Amino acid sequence: MYTRHDLQDTIVAVATPPGEGAIGVVRLSGPKAVAIADALFRGKRLADQPSHTLHYGTLREGDRIVDEVVVSLFRAPRSYTGEDVVEFSCHGSPWILQRVVELCVAQGARLARPGEFTLRAFLNGRMDLSQAEAVADLIAAQSEQAHDLAMKQMRGGFSKQIRALREELIHFASLIELELDFGEEDVEFADRRQLLELVARIRGLVQRLMDSFRLGNAIRRGVPTVLAGRPNAGKSTLLNALLREERAIVSDIAGTTRDTIEEVHNIRGIAFRLIDTAGIREARDQIEAIGVQKTLEKIRQSNVLVYVFDASSLSANEVAADVERLHADGLEIVAVMNKTDLVPGRRPDDFATPLLPADRIVPVSAKAGTGIDQLEDKLFALVTGGRLRLEDTVVTNARHYEALR
Template sequence: MTTYQLEPIAALATAPGIGAIAVIRVSGERSIEITNQLFYGKNLTEQASHTAHFGTIRNADGSIIDEVLITVFRAPKSFTKEDVVEISCHGSEFIIQQILRRLMAEGVRLARPGEFTQRAFLNGQFDLVQAEAVADLIASDSDASHRAALTQLRGGFSKQLKELRQQLIDFVALVELELDFGEEDVEFAHRDQLRQLMLTIRRVLHPLIDSFSTGNAIKNGVPTVIVGKPNAGKSTLLNALLNEEKAIVSDIPGTTRDVIEDELFIEGIRFRLIDTAGLRQATDQIEAIGIERTQQKMRDAALVIYLFDGRNSQPDEFQLAINEIRASGKPYILVGNKLDAISDETRQTLEAIADEKVVWISAARHTHLDELKSALSARVRLDAAVQTGSAVVTNSRHYAHLTGTDNALAQAIDGLDSGVTPDWLAMDLRVALQHLGELTGEITTDDLLDSIFSKFCIGK
């Protein structure tokens, strides 16, 4: 792709607020020359790429705004593949604004959100999947989300799909060429080879599509609801896991009447813990609303912690509760609370009823919480792909295009089996190509790019 330089833009590339250092990024046509007009030090227009230079930025009257360190990046060896200058100044809001005003006075425009990354994409620095990974990398707040974003930024699955898409384009061209010879019954696209290519693409797609549930959990956190009867210790458990008094704890049944949420990181995974009202027959309208919200949170959750009081769990009620949790179809963990007050005989009886592993804890005494955390991490079952750095789909836009491609290819294979005419076959293949092209950014619209890059922070 041919690179080009657009009008110069500038923005603060570091987080706003008072700090020791701030970095102002300038990119575009004449960005080095324009910055040089404000800079007192070496002549920046004569300096090599990837060099740093100390000096001062001054007002038009020659008065000093700040001492700065300027780094020069010449096209195409820069983030945007344009000429780029990065001005490192002191982190005063006043200084930052003064420098930006000086740049604007020389014809530089303030950058829109994500405009630097958008220019990098338009100049062929990376594809659209990689561009979106920049925002995910900045927003990553756990080890798993960081690794997933970094894998995408380095190419992830998009390079492989681009190669397969090109092979499919070649086949589509041959299929469409057949349409020009419709009355002569010729076949330029070898159908067995086409079938093998489509099957190969689908084999690449399926693990990516299947990884989305894991990827979504990595990116947005695992919604984990704590449910159980009143006074089972749900709020005490939430407080113990978070190591703070987040929820009100009381011996009075039904104290928790609304949903309380917070986040906990375990082994690089973000869990969104949700404390809920106890499951029982409501005694008033407010409690009934709380219990309904509990049931809704259970339906929305990715993981359920069923907490029960080991001292007061009657066998019949315990079996009924487990049956209801299992019927929900949600992954769950059985957690027995108040271990310090339970006999070995009671534990064995309840474990026999459950007929599966029970994690025994004392929430009040913080006993065996590490075992519970390990069980939570194991229950999520992050794919080995996350651990090894293989590609995981975390973006719903990517997921939609991957499934769209797969559906179109499945339909094209069915068409081959039923002997459809080349025009119908070409139609399904074009749909697959459209999805693959929009996924990697080889096919774009202004609305799509505006939607994606507007979500970026300014300065990136």
């Protein structure tokens, strides 16, 4: 809980990740930021310098030089927080960074709480709430698409759409209010057809934003994707083929995988969290039974199931039985018809079922590496609908989605 007094403090924190590095940054923000920096910095007097300038000098503890630094000076309101901000770019020694923070605290600053710099930016009108939330998404982005979405939201893309929606709602409410106030005077303030068009336009905008959440959430968090099937179907070989490295142990012995293996694989900017699982069959021992149970749990928690089957040994009825067993509402299924190098005459149509149409079956030889590109295309299309239009506003935050509902 923040008080008005807390927000008038000058705060300090290390602004770069923990650990050693060539450069580390300590940030000060608040009314005393420049005065505190001047008390420690030997170079130009910062109080006399203009905003958005860099200054080289030394940072001292009495007569002792703690480090040679570059100071970045940003004056209110043209700074990240909207307050006076000073950043010390130091050598990235953890001891140096911690000592600089301690010296700033000794001069009257207090340690910043998690997210407090961004909180001040929000409270000082430098960004709205959705932009502030996007800062965390930008920092956590692990793919190009996640970065692009967070950057667009941080620069006000989502806020712009919400403002447009708000204006439409205000316009609609004002027309309805006029009709209610003066309805008995036989004066029509709004054409009924135009009102219906306005309602349709509002509903369409809300629906487009809501429909984008599935894609946005997938880009932001990654898509949980389970590789499942019978023992020795080639799931681990497929995982290695997708990752282009030997990540999972592969052998001819059925049931080699007893536990789950998770790896992130990036397909055109979408992070797929691939989960290799134990083969599904009647367990022969307690350990295998636990592995099978974990497989079923992972499937229930996932968005996409990649069902892997051995095209050289399974019949269409056996594939249909497996799909029936693994199917769940809301779960997207792609089947990998593996080991096609052993049965070149078999086709996806041979295994198609009502729950698994032929266009969801991808012929693959994981051992030979054929069909992997086609599988990646299918997974990408499944999540994005075949294309990714980041020029459109995409909802990535569950709070925003719930508010739109």
